[in-house]
Amino acid sequence: MFFARPVAHVVIQEASTTxxxxxxxxxxxxxxLEIGLKKVGIQLSWDAAETGQEFxxxxxxxxxxxxxxxxxxxxxxxxxxxxxxxxxxxxxxxDTSGDDDGETLTVDFSRVDNRVNEILIVxxxxxxxxxxxxxxxxxxxxxxxYDAINSEDICQYELDEDFSTETALExxxxxxxxxxxxxxxxxxxxxxxxxYLVSKYG
Numbered sequence: 001m002f003f004a005r006p007v008a009h010v011v012i013q014e015a016s017t018t019x020x021x022x023x024x025x026x027x028x029x030x031x032x033l034e035i036g037l038k039k040v041g042i043q044l045s046w047d048a049a050e051t052g053q054e055f056x057x058x059x060x061x062x063x064x065x066x067x068x069x070x071x072x073x074x075x076x077x078x079x080x081x082x083x084x085x086x087x088x089x090x091x092x093x094x095d096t097s098g099d100d101d102g103e104t105l106t107v108d109f110s111r112v113d114n115r116v117n118e119i120l121i122v123x124x125x126x127x128x129x130x131x132x133x134x135x136x137x138x139x140x141x142x143x144x145x146y147d148a149i150n151s152e153d154i155c156q157y158e159l160d161e162d163f164s165t166e167t168a169l170e171x172x173x174x175x176x177x178x179x180x181x182x183x184x185x186x187x188x189x190x191x192x193x194x195x196y197l198v199s200k201y202g
Contacts, residue, residue, distance in 0.1 A: 024153035027172075032184040033155060034177065039148040042105045042121055046141040055138055056126040059103040060194065061089045062201045063116045070202055071115040077105065078194065079126075086113040106148055107174065109181055119174040120201070124194040128167040135189060136164035143171050145183060155183070163189040168197055 025033060044059040063075035063084060070076055074085025082091040088111035092104040107119060121143065125133050135141065142158035157172055166189030175182050190196055 025155040027155050027157040027183075027185040029160075029185055029187040032182050034180055034182045035145075035154065035174070036180050037147055037149070037154075038110055039106065039108045040154065041146050041148040041151075042107065043144045043146070044103045044123060044142075045144070047139045055133060057103070057138070057141070058124050058126050058194070059091070059105055059143075060122050060124065060197075061091075061105050061107075062120040062122065062197065063089065063113065064118050064120055064201060065115050066117045068201065071113065073202075075113065075116065076198070076202075084113075086111055086116075088112040088116075089119065108148075112176075117176050121171045121173065122168060122194075122197055123171055124168045124197070128193050133167070134164060135159075135166050135169060136162055141169070157185045157187075159187055161187065161189070165191055167191055167193045170197075 027033065042059070044057060046055070046057055058079050060076070060078035061084070062070060063077075065071050072085065074081070077084050077089045077091055079091070079093075082093060083089070088108050090106045092106075105121065112119070123141070125131075125135070125138075128134065140158065142156055144156045145154045146152060147154060159169070159171075163169065168190045170186045170188045170190075172183055172185045172187075175184060
């Protein structure tokens with residue numbers, strides 16, 4: 001997989017009572033960090049451009065095997081399947097506002113199916129073709145990753161590119177690294193919405 005910048009390797013471990021709390025990290029495209037936690041939340045937020053239209057962005061998770069495919073359909077978490085078959089990934093449900101309490105995916109690493117090698121986090125625009133909407137009309141799209149046990153921020157990744165025709169974005173991926181996981185910031189856009197990504201990874 002090609003990244004625009006060299007990978008920055010940062011390790012986030014569970015905080016003890018004697019350790020200083022980790023500060024949130026602002027990731028850039030191509031950077032990654034190791035996450036030594038049991039459970040994380042991944043929260044999506046955005047601002048719609050001043051067009052008078054409502055934008056409904058949906059966060060989804062593709063739980064992929066080493067072959068970059070879904071081992072089975074239950075491991076795709078989206079608005080019509082809010083909990084993965086193994087119970088590891090769960091969606092907070094659809095949110096159309098994009099405010100600071102927007103859609104959240106919760107990941108419990110202890111429950112991830114052994115066939116899963118990575119958890120790809122994607123964002124798509126609902127009814128993009130009908131509404132003629134693209135990510136070029138959305139501002140300040142970002143995801144925030146936090147410790148789901150104590151709500152402490154780990155990192156955030158904000159898109160800084162103008163995706164003028166794209167309707168689906170691969171924000172980043174959680175990759176299994178032995179007994180731990182690593183988040184990699186991707187920031188790649190595609191046309192075709194969620195349907196394209198389903199055909200790519202299904």
